[in-house]
Amino acid sequence: MANSPLEAIRSNIDKAAGIADRKPSEIALIAVSKTRGSEEIRPLLESGHRLFGENRVQEAMEKWPALKADFPDIELHMIGQLQSNKAAEAVALFDYIHSLDRPSLIKELAKEMKRQERQIPCFLQVNIGEEPQKGGCDIEAVPELLAQATSAGIEIVGLMAVPPDHENPVPYFALLAKLAREAGLVGLSMGMSGDFEQAVKLGSTHVRVGTALFGPRPTAAG
Numbered sequence: 001m002a003n004s005p006l007e008a009i010r011s012n013i014d015k016a017a018g019i020a021d022r023k024p025s026e027i028a029l030i031a032v033s034k035t036r037g038s039e040e041i042r043p044l045l046e047s048g049h050r051l052f053g054e055n056r057v058q059e060a061m062e063k064w065p066a067l068k069a070d071f072p073d074i075e076l077h078m079i080g081q082l083q084s085n086k087a088a089e090a091v092a093l094f095d096y097i098h099s100l101d102r103p104s105l106i107k108e109l110a111k112e113m114k115r116q117e118r119q120i121p122c123f124l125q126v127n128i129g130e131e132p133q134k135g136g137c138d139i140e141a142v143p144e145l146l147a148q149a150t151s152a153g154i155e156i157v158g159l160m161a162v163p164p165d166h167e168n169p170v171p172y173f174a175l176l177a178k179l180a181r182e183a184g185l186v187g188l189s190m191g192m193s194g195d196f197e198q199a200v201k202l203g204s205t206h207v208r209v210g211t212a213l214f215g216p217r218p219t220a221a222g
Protein backbone atom coordinates (compact mmCIF):
# COMPACT_ATOMS: atom_id res chain seq x y z
CA MET A 1 0.00 0.00 0.00
CA ALA A 2 1.23 3.52 -0.79
CA ASN A 3 2.39 5.71 2.05
CA SER A 4 -0.02 8.33 3.34
CA PRO A 5 1.03 11.97 2.80
CA LEU A 6 1.76 12.13 6.52
CA GLU A 7 4.11 9.14 6.36
CA ALA A 8 5.77 10.46 3.21
CA ILE A 9 6.45 13.87 4.79
CA ARG A 10 7.71 12.29 8.01
CA SER A 11 10.06 10.10 6.03
CA ASN A 12 11.38 13.12 4.08
CA ILE A 13 11.96 14.96 7.37
CA ASP A 14 13.85 11.96 8.73
CA LYS A 15 15.99 11.76 5.58
CA ALA A 16 16.84 15.47 5.73
CA ALA A 17 17.72 15.05 9.41
CA GLY A 18 20.02 12.16 8.56
CA ILE A 19 21.84 14.20 5.93
CA ALA A 20 22.40 16.96 8.50
CA ASP A 21 23.52 14.42 11.12
CA ARG A 22 20.54 15.25 13.32
CA LYS A 23 18.15 12.97 15.19
CA PRO A 24 14.68 12.71 13.59
CA SER A 25 13.18 12.90 17.09
CA GLU A 26 14.42 16.51 17.36
CA ILE A 27 11.98 17.61 14.66
CA ALA A 28 8.27 18.04 15.33
CA LEU A 29 5.84 17.95 12.41
CA ILE A 30 2.97 20.40 12.91
CA ALA A 31 0.03 19.63 10.63
CA VAL A 32 -1.35 23.03 9.62
CA SER A 33 -5.11 22.52 9.54
CA LYS A 34 -6.30 26.09 8.86
CA THR A 35 -9.34 26.11 6.52
CA ARG A 36 -9.75 22.33 6.97
CA GLY A 37 -12.91 20.89 8.45
CA SER A 38 -12.98 18.36 11.27
CA GLU A 39 -13.77 15.60 8.77
CA GLU A 40 -10.35 16.20 7.17
CA ILE A 41 -8.58 16.41 10.51
CA ARG A 42 -10.06 13.31 12.17
CA PRO A 43 -8.34 10.74 9.93
CA LEU A 44 -4.96 12.17 10.98
CA LEU A 45 -5.95 11.97 14.63
CA GLU A 46 -7.10 8.39 14.12
CA SER A 47 -3.77 7.52 12.53
CA GLY A 48 -2.06 8.77 15.70
CA HIS A 49 -0.95 12.28 14.76
CA ARG A 50 -1.36 14.83 17.57
CA LEU A 51 0.40 18.11 16.61
CA PHE A 52 -1.69 20.66 14.74
CA GLY A 53 -1.37 24.32 13.83
CA GLU A 54 -4.01 26.99 13.26
CA ASN A 55 -3.64 30.64 12.30
CA ARG A 56 -6.94 32.12 13.49
CA VAL A 57 -8.24 32.02 17.05
CA GLN A 58 -11.89 32.21 16.01
CA GLU A 59 -11.64 29.34 13.54
CA ALA A 60 -9.68 27.22 16.02
CA MET A 61 -12.30 27.79 18.71
CA GLU A 62 -14.97 26.47 16.40
CA LYS A 63 -13.12 23.24 15.55
CA TRP A 64 -10.83 22.14 18.35
CA PRO A 65 -12.81 21.90 21.61
CA ALA A 66 -14.82 18.97 20.19
CA LEU A 67 -11.71 17.27 18.79
CA LYS A 68 -9.84 17.78 22.08
CA ALA A 69 -12.71 16.13 23.93
CA ASP A 70 -12.16 12.98 21.84
CA PHE A 71 -8.35 13.16 21.74
CA PRO A 72 -7.19 14.83 24.98
CA ASP A 73 -3.46 14.65 24.16
CA ILE A 74 -3.72 16.93 21.11
CA GLU A 75 -1.02 19.62 21.04
CA LEU A 76 -2.36 22.76 19.38
CA HIS A 77 0.00 25.43 18.00
CA MET A 78 -1.02 29.02 17.24
CA ILE A 79 1.02 30.00 14.18
CA GLY A 80 -0.80 33.11 12.89
CA GLN A 81 -0.74 36.76 13.87
CA LEU A 82 -2.37 37.22 17.25
CA GLN A 83 -4.39 40.27 18.25
CA SER A 84 -3.99 41.33 21.86
CA ASN A 85 -7.75 41.20 22.41
CA LYS A 86 -7.67 37.45 21.59
CA ALA A 87 -5.02 36.68 24.21
CA ALA A 88 -7.49 35.17 26.69
CA GLU A 89 -8.95 32.76 24.14
CA ALA A 90 -5.52 31.88 22.78
CA VAL A 91 -4.15 31.04 26.23
CA ALA A 92 -7.20 28.91 26.98
CA LEU A 93 -7.07 26.88 23.76
CA PHE A 94 -3.48 26.62 22.52
CA ASP A 95 -0.50 24.70 23.90
CA TYR A 96 2.15 26.74 22.06
CA ILE A 97 2.16 30.21 20.50
CA HIS A 98 4.59 30.84 17.61
CA SER A 99 3.68 34.47 16.92
CA LEU A 100 4.77 36.49 19.92
CA ASP A 101 6.22 39.62 18.32
CA ARG A 102 5.60 42.79 20.35
CA PRO A 103 5.60 44.23 23.89
CA SER A 104 1.81 44.80 24.04
CA LEU A 105 1.20 41.11 23.27
CA ILE A 106 3.77 40.03 25.87
CA LYS A 107 1.86 42.07 28.42
CA GLU A 108 -1.57 40.64 27.52
CA LEU A 109 -0.36 37.04 27.29
CA ALA A 110 1.52 37.27 30.58
CA LYS A 111 -1.57 38.66 32.27
CA GLU A 112 -3.78 35.87 30.89
CA MET A 113 -1.30 33.11 31.73
CA LYS A 114 -1.29 34.29 35.33
CA ARG A 115 -5.07 34.70 35.49
CA GLN A 116 -5.75 31.27 33.94
CA GLU A 117 -2.79 29.65 35.73
CA ARG A 118 -1.71 28.19 32.40
CA GLN A 119 1.84 28.58 31.12
CA ILE A 120 2.01 28.55 27.31
CA PRO A 121 5.52 28.22 25.88
CA CYS A 122 6.07 30.74 23.08
CA PHE A 123 8.30 31.33 20.07
CA LEU A 124 9.31 34.88 19.20
CA GLN A 125 8.32 35.56 15.62
CA VAL A 126 10.94 37.44 13.62
CA ASN A 127 10.18 39.40 10.44
CA ILE A 128 13.20 37.78 8.86
CA GLY A 129 12.76 39.31 5.38
CA GLU A 130 11.97 42.78 6.77
CA GLU A 131 8.63 42.83 4.91
CA PRO A 132 6.22 45.61 5.94
CA GLN A 133 3.06 43.46 5.53
CA LYS A 134 4.33 40.54 7.64
CA GLY A 135 4.09 39.84 11.33
CA GLY A 136 7.16 39.40 13.46
CA CYS A 137 9.54 41.68 15.28
CA ASP A 138 12.54 43.41 13.76
CA ILE A 139 15.71 41.35 13.74
CA GLU A 140 17.44 43.79 16.12
CA ALA A 141 14.54 43.60 18.58
CA VAL A 142 15.00 39.90 19.46
CA PRO A 143 17.22 40.33 22.57
CA GLU A 144 15.01 43.06 24.06
CA LEU A 145 11.75 41.14 23.48
CA LEU A 146 13.30 37.98 24.86
CA ALA A 147 14.30 39.84 28.03
CA GLN A 148 10.84 41.42 28.35
CA ALA A 149 9.01 38.12 27.87
CA THR A 150 11.23 36.29 30.32
CA SER A 151 10.87 38.93 33.00
CA ALA A 152 7.08 38.84 32.47
CA GLY A 153 7.21 35.10 33.26
CA ILE A 154 6.70 33.79 29.71
CA GLU A 155 8.87 30.87 28.65
CA ILE A 156 10.43 31.54 25.23
CA VAL A 157 11.43 28.26 23.61
CA GLY A 158 12.69 29.50 20.26
CA LEU A 159 12.32 31.71 17.19
CA MET A 160 9.83 31.46 14.34
CA ALA A 161 9.82 32.99 10.87
CA VAL A 162 8.16 32.85 7.47
CA PRO A 163 10.69 33.82 4.77
CA PRO A 164 9.55 36.02 1.84
CA ASP A 165 7.50 34.26 -0.87
CA HIS A 166 9.23 33.41 -4.14
CA GLU A 167 12.74 33.76 -2.77
CA ASN A 168 15.32 31.17 -1.86
CA PRO A 169 14.51 30.52 1.83
CA VAL A 170 17.93 29.11 2.70
CA PRO A 171 19.66 32.39 3.69
CA TYR A 172 16.65 33.31 5.84
CA PHE A 173 16.63 29.94 7.60
CA ALA A 174 20.37 30.28 8.22
CA LEU A 175 19.90 33.79 9.62
CA LEU A 176 17.08 32.67 11.94
CA ALA A 177 19.24 29.79 13.18
CA LYS A 178 22.08 32.20 13.87
CA LEU A 179 19.79 34.59 15.78
CA ALA A 180 18.50 31.71 17.89
CA ARG A 181 22.03 30.54 18.67
CA GLU A 182 23.05 34.03 19.71
CA ALA A 183 19.98 34.29 21.93
CA GLY A 184 20.67 30.88 23.49
CA LEU A 185 17.40 29.43 22.20
CA VAL A 186 17.04 25.84 21.01
CA GLY A 187 13.68 25.93 19.22
CA LEU A 188 13.43 26.91 15.54
CA SER A 189 9.95 27.02 13.99
CA MET A 190 10.69 27.18 10.28
CA GLY A 191 9.89 25.27 7.10
CA MET A 192 6.57 24.84 5.28
CA SER A 193 5.29 22.55 2.50
CA GLY A 194 7.71 23.85 -0.12
CA ASP A 195 10.87 24.05 1.94
CA PHE A 196 10.70 21.93 5.10
CA GLU A 197 13.60 19.68 4.07
CA GLN A 198 15.91 22.67 3.65
CA ALA A 199 14.69 24.02 7.00
CA VAL A 200 15.46 20.71 8.71
CA LYS A 201 18.97 20.69 7.26
CA LEU A 202 19.46 24.17 8.74
CA GLY A 203 18.27 23.23 12.23
CA SER A 204 14.48 23.48 12.27
CA THR A 205 12.87 21.84 15.31
CA HIS A 206 9.24 22.54 14.26
CA VAL A 207 8.13 22.36 10.64
CA ARG A 208 4.64 23.69 9.82
CA VAL A 209 3.16 21.77 6.90
CA GLY A 210 -0.29 22.37 5.41
CA THR A 211 -0.80 21.87 1.68
CA ALA A 212 1.69 19.01 1.29
CA LEU A 213 -0.40 17.14 3.83
CA PHE A 214 -3.99 18.10 3.01
CA GLY A 215 -3.76 19.26 -0.63
CA PRO A 216 -4.25 22.83 -1.91
CA ARG A 217 -6.31 25.22 0.17
CA PRO A 218 -9.56 26.39 -1.47
CA THR A 219 -8.69 30.09 -1.16
CA ALA A 220 -5.62 32.13 -0.32
CA ALA A 221 -5.98 31.87 3.44
CA GLY A 222 -2.63 33.32 4.36
Ligand SMILES: *Cc1c(COP(=O)(O)O)cnc(C)c1O
Nearest residue numbers: 032079192193208209210211222
Ligand atom coordinates in the same frame (compact mmCIF):
# COMPACT_ATOMS: atom_id res chain seq x y z
C1 LIG B 1 -0.39 28.36 6.30
C2 LIG B 1 0.86 28.40 7.09
C3 LIG B 1 1.79 27.35 7.02
C4 LIG B 1 1.62 26.14 6.13
O1 LIG B 1 1.82 26.49 4.80
P1 LIG B 1 1.85 25.37 3.64
O2 LIG B 1 2.56 26.05 2.53
O3 LIG B 1 0.42 25.08 3.34
O4 LIG B 1 2.56 24.20 4.16
C5 LIG B 1 2.93 27.45 7.80
N1 LIG B 1 3.15 28.51 8.62
C6 LIG B 1 2.28 29.53 8.69
C7 LIG B 1 2.58 30.67 9.61
C8 LIG B 1 1.11 29.52 7.94
O5 LIG B 1 0.25 30.54 8.04
